Amino acid sequence: AQKVTQAQTEISVVEKEDVTLDCVYETRDTTYYLFWYKQPPSGELVFLIRRNSFDEQNEISGRYSWNFQKSTSSFNFTITASQVVDSAVYFCALSKPTGANSKLTFGKGITLSVRP
Protein backbone atom coordinates (compact mmCIF):
# COMPACT_ATOMS: atom_id res chain seq x y z
CA ALA A 1 0.00 0.00 0.00
CA GLN A 2 1.13 3.50 -0.69
CA LYS A 3 1.21 6.22 1.91
CA VAL A 4 2.29 9.85 2.05
CA THR A 5 2.98 11.53 5.36
CA GLN A 6 3.20 15.27 5.80
CA ALA A 7 3.89 15.50 9.50
CA GLN A 8 3.77 19.29 9.62
CA THR A 9 0.15 20.45 9.60
CA GLU A 10 0.59 24.20 9.87
CA ILE A 11 3.60 26.44 9.41
CA SER A 12 3.68 30.17 9.92
CA VAL A 13 6.60 32.31 8.79
CA VAL A 14 7.34 35.96 8.26
CA GLU A 15 7.83 37.17 4.73
CA LYS A 16 11.34 36.63 3.34
CA GLU A 17 12.02 33.67 5.60
CA ASP A 18 12.95 30.35 4.03
CA VAL A 19 10.64 27.46 4.78
CA THR A 20 10.87 23.72 4.13
CA LEU A 21 7.83 21.50 3.80
CA ASP A 22 8.50 17.85 4.55
CA CYS A 23 7.10 14.85 2.73
CA VAL A 24 7.80 11.21 3.53
CA TYR A 25 6.36 8.43 1.42
CA GLU A 26 5.96 4.67 1.59
CA THR A 27 5.74 2.35 -1.37
CA ARG A 28 6.89 -1.13 -2.32
CA ASP A 29 7.27 -0.19 -5.96
CA THR A 30 10.64 0.51 -7.49
CA THR A 31 9.14 2.82 -10.06
CA TYR A 32 6.91 5.59 -8.83
CA TYR A 33 6.27 9.29 -9.23
CA LEU A 34 6.10 12.07 -6.70
CA PHE A 35 4.24 15.33 -7.06
CA TRP A 36 3.70 18.57 -5.21
CA TYR A 37 0.48 20.52 -5.59
CA LYS A 38 -0.47 23.92 -4.18
CA GLN A 39 -3.99 24.80 -3.07
CA PRO A 40 -4.33 28.58 -2.61
CA PRO A 41 -7.26 30.07 -0.71
CA SER A 42 -9.27 30.16 -3.93
CA GLY A 43 -9.42 26.37 -3.73
CA GLU A 44 -8.06 25.01 -6.99
CA LEU A 45 -5.16 22.55 -6.99
CA VAL A 46 -2.13 23.75 -8.91
CA PHE A 47 0.56 21.36 -10.13
CA LEU A 48 4.07 22.36 -9.05
CA ILE A 49 6.45 19.53 -9.84
CA ARG A 50 6.78 15.87 -10.78
CA ARG A 51 9.75 13.66 -9.96
CA ASN A 52 10.26 10.02 -10.95
CA SER A 53 11.90 7.49 -8.68
CA PHE A 54 14.97 7.14 -10.89
CA ASP A 55 15.84 10.79 -10.89
CA GLU A 56 17.31 11.93 -7.61
CA GLN A 57 18.58 15.23 -8.91
CA ASN A 58 17.39 18.16 -6.93
CA GLU A 59 15.39 20.73 -8.80
CA ILE A 60 15.22 24.47 -8.53
CA SER A 61 12.60 26.69 -10.07
CA GLY A 62 12.94 30.30 -9.04
CA ARG A 63 12.35 30.50 -5.30
CA TYR A 64 11.20 26.88 -5.17
CA SER A 65 13.47 23.89 -4.76
CA TRP A 66 12.89 20.21 -4.17
CA ASN A 67 15.11 17.68 -2.48
CA PHE A 68 14.40 14.04 -3.33
CA GLN A 69 16.19 11.44 -1.22
CA LYS A 70 15.35 7.83 -1.91
CA SER A 71 17.41 6.63 1.04
CA THR A 72 15.06 8.37 3.44
CA SER A 73 11.94 8.18 1.23
CA SER A 74 11.59 11.91 1.37
CA PHE A 75 10.68 14.58 -1.14
CA ASN A 76 10.97 17.91 0.61
CA PHE A 77 10.01 21.29 -0.77
CA THR A 78 11.78 24.53 0.12
CA ILE A 79 10.54 28.03 -0.54
CA THR A 80 13.27 30.62 -0.37
CA ALA A 81 12.46 34.19 0.60
CA SER A 82 8.81 33.40 1.13
CA GLN A 83 6.13 35.84 0.05
CA VAL A 84 2.56 36.41 1.19
CA VAL A 85 1.34 34.91 -2.11
CA ASP A 86 2.92 31.62 -1.06
CA SER A 87 0.25 31.24 1.61
CA ALA A 88 -1.61 28.08 0.67
CA VAL A 89 -2.04 24.42 1.49
CA TYR A 90 0.69 22.29 -0.05
CA PHE A 91 0.13 18.65 -0.87
CA CYS A 92 2.66 15.98 -1.62
CA ALA A 93 1.35 13.05 -3.67
CA LEU A 94 2.52 9.65 -4.88
CA SER A 95 1.59 7.74 -8.01
CA LYS A 96 2.60 4.31 -9.23
CA PRO A 97 2.61 3.10 -12.82
CA THR A 98 0.10 0.39 -13.55
CA GLY A 99 -0.42 0.65 -17.25
CA ALA A 100 -2.90 3.35 -18.04
CA ASN A 101 -4.31 3.23 -14.54
CA SER A 102 -3.11 5.76 -12.09
CA LYS A 103 -4.26 7.53 -9.02
CA LEU A 104 -2.67 10.06 -6.75
CA THR A 105 -2.27 9.24 -3.10
CA PHE A 106 -2.11 12.54 -1.26
CA GLY A 107 -0.70 13.52 2.07
CA LYS A 108 -2.88 15.48 4.48
CA GLY A 109 -1.39 18.77 3.35
CA ILE A 110 0.57 21.52 5.07
CA THR A 111 -1.03 24.89 5.61
CA LEU A 112 1.58 27.58 5.09
CA SER A 113 0.88 31.10 6.28
CA VAL A 114 3.29 33.82 5.29
CA ARG A 115 2.85 37.00 7.33
CA PRO A 116 3.91 40.37 5.98
Place this chain on the structure above:
Amino acid sequence: DSGVTQTPKHLITATGQRVTLRCSPRSGDLSVYWYQQSLDQGLQFLIQYYNGEERAKGNILERFSAQQFPDLHSELNLSSLELGDSALYFCASSVDGRAFNEQFFGPGTRLTVL
Protein backbone atom coordinates in the same frame (compact mmCIF):
# COMPACT_ATOMS: atom_id res chain seq x y z
CA ASP B 1 -6.64 28.28 -15.35
CA SER B 2 -6.00 24.56 -15.76
CA GLY B 3 -8.39 24.12 -18.67
CA VAL B 4 -10.54 21.67 -16.71
CA THR B 5 -14.06 22.92 -16.10
CA GLN B 6 -16.50 21.78 -13.47
CA THR B 7 -20.12 22.66 -12.93
CA PRO B 8 -21.77 23.66 -10.77
CA LYS B 9 -19.37 25.54 -8.54
CA HIS B 10 -21.60 25.20 -5.50
CA LEU B 11 -24.43 22.82 -4.74
CA ILE B 12 -26.66 22.82 -1.68
CA THR B 13 -29.09 19.98 -1.26
CA ALA B 14 -30.85 17.91 1.37
CA THR B 15 -30.18 14.47 2.76
CA GLY B 16 -31.57 11.68 0.65
CA GLN B 17 -31.34 13.63 -2.57
CA ARG B 18 -29.36 12.88 -5.74
CA VAL B 19 -27.02 15.23 -7.55
CA THR B 20 -24.86 15.17 -10.66
CA LEU B 21 -21.51 16.87 -10.94
CA ARG B 22 -20.11 17.56 -14.36
CA CYS B 23 -16.55 17.82 -15.62
CA SER B 24 -14.98 18.71 -18.96
CA PRO B 25 -11.33 17.73 -19.28
CA ARG B 26 -8.61 19.79 -20.90
CA SER B 27 -8.66 19.69 -24.66
CA GLY B 28 -6.83 16.56 -25.79
CA ASP B 29 -6.84 14.80 -22.42
CA LEU B 30 -8.33 11.32 -22.50
CA SER B 31 -8.32 10.46 -18.83
CA VAL B 32 -10.53 11.89 -16.12
CA TYR B 33 -10.26 11.43 -12.37
CA TRP B 34 -12.58 12.28 -9.51
CA TYR B 35 -11.36 13.16 -6.02
CA GLN B 36 -13.17 14.07 -2.83
CA GLN B 37 -11.70 16.55 -0.37
CA SER B 38 -13.13 16.66 3.13
CA LEU B 39 -11.77 17.91 6.42
CA ASP B 40 -11.58 14.49 8.04
CA GLN B 41 -10.50 12.36 5.07
CA GLY B 42 -8.36 14.81 3.17
CA LEU B 43 -8.00 14.33 -0.59
CA GLN B 44 -9.23 10.90 -1.60
CA PHE B 45 -9.21 9.33 -5.03
CA LEU B 46 -12.61 8.11 -6.12
CA ILE B 47 -12.42 6.84 -9.69
CA GLN B 48 -10.56 7.13 -13.00
CA TYR B 49 -11.80 6.88 -16.57
CA TYR B 50 -9.80 6.60 -19.73
CA ASN B 51 -11.45 7.21 -23.08
CA GLY B 52 -14.84 6.19 -21.79
CA GLU B 53 -13.78 3.15 -19.79
CA GLU B 54 -13.39 2.82 -16.06
CA ARG B 55 -9.73 2.21 -15.25
CA ALA B 56 -9.24 2.48 -11.52
CA LYS B 57 -11.46 2.66 -8.49
CA GLY B 58 -10.63 4.08 -5.10
CA ASN B 59 -12.70 4.80 -2.03
CA ILE B 60 -15.92 5.37 -3.90
CA LEU B 61 -19.15 4.54 -2.12
CA GLU B 62 -21.74 2.33 -3.77
CA ARG B 63 -24.14 5.28 -3.66
CA PHE B 64 -21.78 7.10 -6.01
CA SER B 65 -21.32 6.36 -9.68
CA ALA B 66 -19.58 7.99 -12.57
CA GLN B 67 -19.19 7.74 -16.30
CA GLN B 68 -17.23 9.28 -19.13
CA PHE B 69 -19.09 10.06 -22.29
CA PRO B 70 -17.92 9.79 -25.93
CA ASP B 71 -17.11 13.51 -25.96
CA LEU B 72 -14.87 12.77 -22.95
CA HIS B 73 -16.77 14.83 -20.43
CA SER B 74 -17.55 13.03 -17.20
CA GLU B 75 -20.30 13.05 -14.64
CA LEU B 76 -20.23 11.98 -11.02
CA ASN B 77 -23.60 10.96 -9.62
CA LEU B 78 -24.13 11.02 -5.88
CA SER B 79 -27.35 9.53 -4.53
CA SER B 80 -29.05 9.02 -1.16
CA LEU B 81 -26.94 11.88 0.08
CA GLU B 82 -25.83 12.00 3.70
CA LEU B 83 -24.45 14.85 5.76
CA GLY B 84 -21.03 13.26 5.56
CA ASP B 85 -21.00 13.60 1.77
CA SER B 86 -20.52 17.33 2.14
CA ALA B 87 -17.14 17.99 0.58
CA LEU B 88 -15.26 19.57 -2.27
CA TYR B 89 -15.29 17.32 -5.32
CA PHE B 90 -12.49 17.75 -7.80
CA CYS B 91 -12.21 16.51 -11.31
CA ALA B 92 -8.77 16.20 -12.87
CA SER B 93 -7.59 15.21 -16.32
CA SER B 94 -4.39 13.97 -17.84
CA VAL B 95 -3.19 13.24 -21.34
CA ASP B 96 -3.33 9.47 -21.28
CA GLY B 97 -3.88 8.38 -17.71
CA ARG B 98 -0.37 7.12 -17.14
CA ALA B 99 1.21 7.65 -13.75
CA PHE B 100 4.00 9.96 -14.84
CA ASN B 101 1.69 12.50 -16.39
CA GLU B 102 0.60 15.31 -14.15
CA GLN B 103 -3.06 15.64 -13.45
CA PHE B 104 -4.65 19.03 -14.00
CA PHE B 105 -7.40 19.86 -11.58
CA GLY B 106 -10.61 21.75 -12.09
CA PRO B 107 -11.85 24.39 -9.64
CA GLY B 108 -14.01 21.87 -7.80
CA THR B 109 -17.68 21.61 -6.88
CA ARG B 110 -18.50 22.36 -3.27
CA LEU B 111 -21.34 20.14 -2.15
CA THR B 112 -23.24 20.96 1.00
CA VAL B 113 -25.78 18.45 2.27
CA LEU B 114 -28.22 19.87 4.82
